[in-house]
Amino acid sequence: MNVWNVENEEDITALERQLREPAAVLSQGGLVAFPTETVYGLGADATNESAVRGIFAAKSRPADNPLIVHIADVEMLPCVIANPAQLPAPARKAMNVFWPGPLTLILPANEQIAPSVRPGTDTVGVRMPDHAVARTLIRLAGCPVAAPSANKSGKPSPTTAGDVLEDMEGVIDGVVDGGSCDVGVESTVVAIEEEYAVIYRPGGVTKEQLEEALAIPVSLDPHLTSPTQAPKAPGMKYRHYAPNASVHVWWGEDGAVRRALATFCDAHNGESLAAIVPSGWADFVPGADPAWSAPPEIPYAVALSRELYRLLRHFDRAGARHVLIVGVPPHGMGAAVMNRLQKASEGRLYHV
Numbered sequence: 001m002n003v004w005n006v007e008n009e010e011d012i013t014a015l016e017r018q019l020r021e022p023a024a025v026l027s028q029g030g031l032v033a034f035p036t037e038t039v040y041g042l043g044a045d046a047t048n049e050s051a052v053r054g055i056f057a058a059k060s061r062p063a064d065n066p067l068i069v070h071i072a073d074v075e076m077l078p079c080v081i082a083n084p085a086q087l088p089a090p091a092r093k094a095m096n097v098f099w100p101g102p103l104t105l106i107l108p109a110n111e112q113i114a115p116s117v118r119p120g121t122d123t124v125g126v127r128m129p130d131h132a133v134a135r136t137l138i139r140l141a142g143c144p145v146a147a148p149s150a151n152k153s154g155k156p157s158p159t160t161a162g163d164v165l166e167d168m169e170g171v172i173d174g175v176v177d178g179g180s181c182d183v184g185v186e187s188t189v190v191a192i193e194e195e196y197a198v199i200y201r202p203g204g205v206t207k208e209q210l211e212e213a214l215a216i217p218v219s220l221d222p223h224l225t226s227p228t229q230a231p232k233a234p235g236m237k238y239r240h241y242a243p244n245a246s247v248h249v250w251w252g253e254d255g256a257v258r259r260a261l262a263t264f265c266d267a268h269n270g271e272s273l274a275a276i277v278p279s280g281w282a283d284f285v286p287g288a289d290p291a292w293s294a295p296p297e298i299p300y301a302v303a304l305s306r307e308l309y310r311l312l313r314h315f316d317r318a319g320a321r322h323v324l325i326v327g328v329p330p331h332g333m334g335a336a337v338m339n340r341l342q343k344a345s346e347g348r349l350y351h352v
């Protein structure tokens with residue numbers, strides 16, 4: 001399997017030279033994993049049905065779960081969506097403000113997009129990633145690129161090329177190694193109409209940022225606040241993002257969270273525990289090893305989002321039985337990571 005190393009992203013000529021081969025593999029119907037600002041994607045030509053089916057096979061992904069289509073520039077938009085001239089004004093605004101970036105728009109699909117990209121729907125999710133490697137690769141391939149996260153279905157998303165290899169070695173044509181992903185959780189998936197917008201999956205762009213930029217009401221898919229409702233993004237119904245270890249999350253008042261951690265550590269003394277805590281909190285998880293504490297210089301919610309998937313994979317390799325995590329309030333920057341933790345913990349998420 002190919003690993004294409006990318007060095008010196010700023011030099012566009014060098015970048016094009018390094019990406020020529022994986023781009024050719026993509027345009028010939030192959031499967032290539034590549035970095036984005038959120039997580040690594042597993043790409044295929046979005047107009048090539050048999051290539052797209054290869055993604056589902058490689059991931060063991062349920063066939064009813066649609067894929068996000070990635071574009072290099074707005075010039076590619078007309079081959080992904082139907083009627084680009086009739087875009088709702090707030091959708092156009094969202095593209096101007098948040099692209100390139102971690103925002104996926106659900107829009108009416110162009111017929112050229114392979115049926116397996118959009119099972120059971122005439123819409124398509126489209127986004128322009130904020131990553132020079134991703135956009136140059138797509139531009140050289142010359143086609144829109146369908147790409148879910150490059151993990152086996154149900155496992156934490158990959159944020160390094162090594163994570164991709166762990167799941168996909170020998171199953172895909174190759175991976176472009178562009179280092180680790182900056183955001184660490186996936187894009188926000190949103191449907192935007194003239195008068196309102198609905199978030200299907202919280203992600204790297206917050207509800208508050210959308211409300212401010214679009215000046216229309218932005219609501220959450222009812223599934224996100226009441227899990228008995230069917231989600232509008234089919235992917236949200238699956239047990240997701242889960243490591244082998246049991247994940248336990250506490251958030252709320254500092255003293256109460258610390259007491260809960262101490263009680264858990266006491267009750268599980270001698271078992272293999274791992275932990276993710278804010279800067280300076282390592283003493284509150286006695287016996288946890290490895291215990292990762294966030295760096296002090298960035299907000300804890302940002303550090304937690306960036307490192308969560310990488311740490312969950314690392315703790316699995318270390319054989320952890322329980323992973324203890326200090327959570328954050330579930331709004332603003334915290335909404336996406338707490339949504340992923342809700343799933344990873346299978347409900348063992350406590351507000352104290």
Ligand code: TXA
Nearest residue numbers: 038041066067123124125148149186187233234235236
């Ligand atoms: O940040 C990201 O979005 C990453 C990187 C690689 O771009 N991709 C990603 O893809 O997270 P994936 O397949 O793991 O998640 C796509 C989500 C799923 O929940 C899927 O159901 C939803 O988006 N989705 C895609 N197209 C849709 C559509 N037409 N209607 C409703 N939901 C859609």
Ligand code: MG
Nearest residue numbers: 148149157186
């Ligand atoms: Mg995924």
